[in-house]
Amino acid sequence: MPPKNKRVKKDSAGSPSDPVKFQGQDFQKLCQDYINKQIKFIDETFPPEKRSIGTGLLSQSDMAKVVWKRPSELVEDPCLIVDGESRFDFAQGELGNCWFLAAVAAITFQKEIMDRVVPGDQSFGKDYAGMFRFRFWRSGKWVDVVIDDKLPTVDGKLIFLNCKTCNEFWPALLEKEYAKVCGSYKAMQGGYIFNALRDFTGGAYKTYFLSEAPSDLWELMDMAAQTKALMGCGTPQGETSANTVLPNGIVEGHAYAVTGVTKVKTQRKEVKLVRVFNPWGEGEWNGDWSDKSPLWGKVSEEDRKKWLEDKNDGEFWMSMKDFCRNYSELDICCVSSTFLSVPPPAPRSRRVQR
Structure with missing residues (x-):
């Protein structure tokens, strides 16, 4: 019990424990609603359509072959995470986002960061409604981002980030979440490592x-x-x-x-x-x-x-x-101030990495 006459300080909106709901989507409410309806969620704010991939990323012939599939349509026993998250879980796909994936590899060493970015209270088992959420630091606040789990495929294979364990899907879903925040998969084509590191940690x-x-x-x-x-x-x-x-x-x-x-x-x-x-x-x-x-x-x-x-x-x-x-x-x-006291290097132009 807190001492009398003292208020319990609550975390402000945008904190790790109280992230802002990206585009106003409340994961818990949406999940319960779709469970009650007994149907799987489709995200109208980032729909499984061409515009979510973006213009110019795939050829017209490849785009015509794209089929959006849920993990349960790709494997019999889909899992979000198999034996923990590791940098060795994934391999880059047809998207030039090595800057993003290098940052993902870096955070797999930090369980506290991974648990914040990839909340553990979700799976393909109980209370599965065809949706997942991940958290990022954007514009000075933590945001909770919701997506459906339909992923773009060609000939039954994931186009973009794929996992070496065929029934593990946290890398592909994390990439889709970040694509939603950026506006499309195309918007992730080329970038800087420090942007992703900051978005994962604040x-x-x-x-x-x-x-x-x-x-x-x-x-x-x-x-x-x-x-x-x-x-x-x-x-x-x-x-x-x-x-x-x-x-x-x-x-x-x-x-x-x-x-x-x-x-x-x-x-x-x-x-x-x-x-x-x-x-x-x-x-x-x-x-x-x-x-x-x-x-x-x-x-x-x-x-x-x-x-x-x-x-x-x-x-x-x-x-x-x-x-x-x-x-x-x-x-x-x-996250700490260990390096902040060291003088920064002189500014210089940087190249986009793919």
């Missing part, structure tokens, strides 16, 4: 241009990892707008998540490493400290077992030196 971010990286940047990244800040990075754009894969395995004009930092000792020196994740779910750096690099043979067996995983899953290690050579910028997003 935190502050700082950008470091790696051609002018401060000498203590690895130490700042280590501090970021220890304080549960989120990190993403991007590569320079190539001569064309296409995501060209370089001989070293790095993709031009592409966004990645930074998923870890560590130090390892060889016989001669201590090496600062950065772990990076490609949201394609495959395709990796093949230089020094990559999965098959002979340099791993120079560290202790304990470090190899702890840090090295030889899998083509899109995640790899590289030295801090190679990281700064191959990537153009690093974004660090934190």
Whole structure:
């Protein structure tokens, strides 16, 4: 019981516990209404139609083949989440939104953030009404976004973000929710990692241009990892707008998540490493400290077992030196004020990442 003569302070509208209802849609009321009607929800504010995909994203022939299907029409036992959310759950589809997916990969490390963005009180089981909700930070407030679960497919397969576990649908539904907030799937074609990181956390971010990286940047990244800040990075754009894969395995004009930092000792020196994740779910750096690099043979067996995983899953290690050579910028997003006292880098134009 609260002390007498003292009011219990309630969270204001737009807080994590009391998010604003996006477009006035109340998830609980809508859900109960459709359960009572014994029909599945169709979202008239973001309908399963061409305009929700957007103009110019698909060819006319592909658009003509699009069929919007619920997960229950694609698999027998659809699940929102299978064995927790992981960066290895998904792979980028036909939408150029690697900046968004890199941010998704980053937040999978933070259960508190994931639980806020993907509320756990919903499933395809009890009280399923063909709708789901996710939460984002938009314009200074947390918003609760409702969608129906009809997803665009061609020949029975998801067009955009897909999950490696065929009956897991949180990645595809999260992408659809964000497309609704942006206005269409097309509106997600190209963007900046820091925008998605901010929308997932409500935190502050700082950008470091790696051609002018401060000498203590690895130490700042280590501090970021220890304080549960989120990190993403991007590569320079190539001569064309296409995501060209370089001989070293790095993709031009592409966004990645930074998923870890560590130090390892060889016989001669201590090496600062950065772990990076490609949201394609495959395709990796093949230089020094990559999965098959002979340099791993120079560290202790304990470090190899702890840090090295030889899998083509899109995640790899590289030295801090190679990281700064191959990537153009690093974004660090934190909820705390740990990095706010560090002077920001000089402003510079940025390229859209696809």
